[in-house]
Amino acid sequence: MAKPIRNITIVGGGTTGWLAAAVLNHRLQWGFAHPEGVSITLIESPEVPIIGVGEATLPGLLTTLQSLEISEAEFVTRTNATFKLGVKFDDWHSPKGGKPSSYFHPFTGGVQVAGRNPALSLLRYGLPEDLDIDPQLGNIIGHGVAAASSFKSPKRPTDAPYQGPLGYAYHVDATLFAAFLQEIAVARGVSHVTDTVRSVERNERGHIAALQLAEGGRHEVELVIDCSGFRGLLINQALEEPFISFSDYLLNDRAVVVQVKHGEGERLAPVTNSTALGSGWRFRIPLQSRYGTGYIHSSAFIDRAAATDELMASLGDAEKMVEPREIRMRVGRTRRSWVGNCVALGLASGFVEPLESTAIQFVDHACRRLLQCLPSSDFEPAPIEKFNTQMADLYDDVRDFLGLHFTLGDRDDTPYWRAMRNEVKRSDKLEECLALWKDALPDSYDPRRSDIFTFWSVACVLFGKNYYDTPPLSGSDLLPQSVWENYLRNFVNMRKGLLGLLAGHEEMLRLMGEQAVIGESAARRPSHNAVPVRGVALGPPVPVMMPGPISLAS
CATH class of the missing domain: 3.50.50.60 (FAD/NAD(P)-binding domain)
Known part of the structure; x- marks a missing residue:
């Protein structure tokens, strides 16, 4: 039995x-x-x-740490952690062969205007001439891009553990x-x-x-x-x-990694930086005491020695703390x-x-x-x-999401990037979605369903890649231009107030360090053994770019 x-x-x-x-x-x-x-x-x-x-993480980790009854202040202190408001992609795209541009995949988004997706109005109208803000989509549907640019944490000093007005994760x-x-x-x-x-x-x-x-x-x-x-x-x-x-879909199979010191007077940005290099890309993960950085690349296009040289050259005067080492990725x-x-x-x-x-x-x-x-x-x-x-579907979905970053660029300055554009495979599901997204903006009813990256994440990448030459004609999300411009001005005014309330990134880390009680989490006893309390369910963690608690009325 x-x-x-x-x-x-x-x-x-x-x-x-x-x-x-x-x-x-x-x-x-x-x-x-x-x-x-x-x-x-x-x-x-x-x-x-x-x-x-x-290690950089995603916002779902907050739910898990909270469900494990782990003190956030102790976690941040014990793991040398910093906050992460999203990922900034530098030099991944060269519009019409021009100067390489940047785009941002934030963890805060999902703001709608009277139930309408503002992305269509952004494509149709752009920004008013008198409004001087970053025009990328992630900055129009949330405040994470602006907070990261201002070196803000996602929290106010009075916010409860694992809470704050912005979506966030950690670098650990x-x-x-x-x-x-x-x-x-x-x-x-x-x-x-x-x-x-x-x-x-x-x-x-x-x-x-x-x-x-x-x-x-x-x-x-x-x-x-x-x-x-x-x-x-x-x-x-x-x-x-x-x-x-997945080698036909994702070419990178090697990493050269190294730890470097903070620069003199350098501020801690609450973002992961991803910078495109000749045969891959370089990550830069800020920790409280140092940076973790490395060159993710394809061994078919560059060998270990050349990759190490390119990585160190890209870091400029940064002082390494250990010798670079290679990791082979399966x-x-x-x-x-x-x-x-x-x-x-x-x-x-x-x-x-x-x-x-x-x-x-x-x-x-x-x-x-x-x-x-x-x-x-x-x-x-x-x-x-x-x-x-479920696990196979999850891996395949993330593979396809990464394919948006790699295959939609227009860089052709190296054999690696030309291969990304012309030789890398896309799944049938991704091809189906890309054809759909040419005529209709990504939404929650797409054939692609994900427990990790919502359609807002997809839209931020597509906009960052200049996927839309002209606005799609389908859908009913277009706002009257006067409503659109009023929304933007109200949104920017709200942002000014919010940024004034958020603690600076380093200030918040310092406050949490002062609050941390070392050993608190390990010493905790299960308070819910005798009295049932409301807990976190075993469903999927909160996806990236789910609408946060800061919202706007129409």
Whole structure:
């Protein structure tokens, strides 16, 4: 007779392993839990280093941290974190072969005027001559672009944890984040084993029955989570589940990364910078004590030495803190992330390059889906199939979203960018959507449905790429010009008041550092064991650019 799963083994640490441990622990072990109790063990090899040099995140992480009852002030302080209001893309587009331009993908958006999308009026009328503001769409439907340009945080000093008038995420030190999650998970009941998996034993069903550890010997498993990174130790090697490459869609397969010091007197911008280079792009992630930066590129167009030289030249006088190192990226997804009694998370499940900071978000989504699909010890196939379909769709959707950035540009100054324009594949779904978007603005009824990037995110990229030569004639969103101009003036006036209330980025980080109580999150006891309280559901985290609490009347 089938029984509830009582033993979960996680293979691999880092951000993926410890985030999975914290989420599963909170739902199955530390909070209400099961009456019989659930045992969660994380096995972490001392031989495998953490890849991250600095990690940018998406707004959905706020929901997860809050649901885990983690102090935001302690999190920001312990992980060397800064705020992230969006991504600024520099030199990705050269309008009609002219000077390279920039565009912004903000985390705040969704403002409508009397129920109408203002994007159509922006295309038709532009801005009044007397209004001197950045004309990109992200700056017209939200205040995140202006706040980032003014070095503002997304919060007022009086805002509650995980709250604020602007959508935001974080930049974190990946190593510190993993250690912080480890401290919390272990304090709440997760067992931590430092050992290396040498071999895998399978049973008559083909499931993983046990792991052979270098020091600890045979370790029996019931449900096992593969967080072993790109090598896919369990899902790909032991279970031989094939990996589906995205190399025809996304060319980049290497990263040269380095840490650099802040410049003298340099202010901390609350954005991730993505700057196009000759054979890829450079990220710049601000942390409180340093920057993480690197060159994401294609080895088919540039070798390691040349990529390192181009990266360092692009950084100018920035003082490096360590020597640059190379990371080889496996871009694509495992065909099925869940096989038998093994679930792959993080890089073992899939990776679609870091342009839009989706790595942690994929883990977050997978943990939520795993808990919703958790089978009995019989491992019923229907929930597993549901999980696999949802995860495959998620990877494919983000792959297509990244394709907007790469394939819609008009740069042709290097072989890499010419290949992006002329040789890189697009999925049938993306081609269908692009054809639709030529005649109609993106909206919530599009064939493309996403749990991460809404149609507002799509629109910001399309506008940044100058996708529209002329305004679409379809739809009913066009405003009378007088209403449009009145909206813009009211919107700018509201923005002035909001920016005056927001704390500066560095000021807010300082205030949170003063408020932080080190060890508070690990020491917390589950307050909802005796008295049920309203909590965060296991549905998808809040997508990027969902309408925020700051809105406008018509």
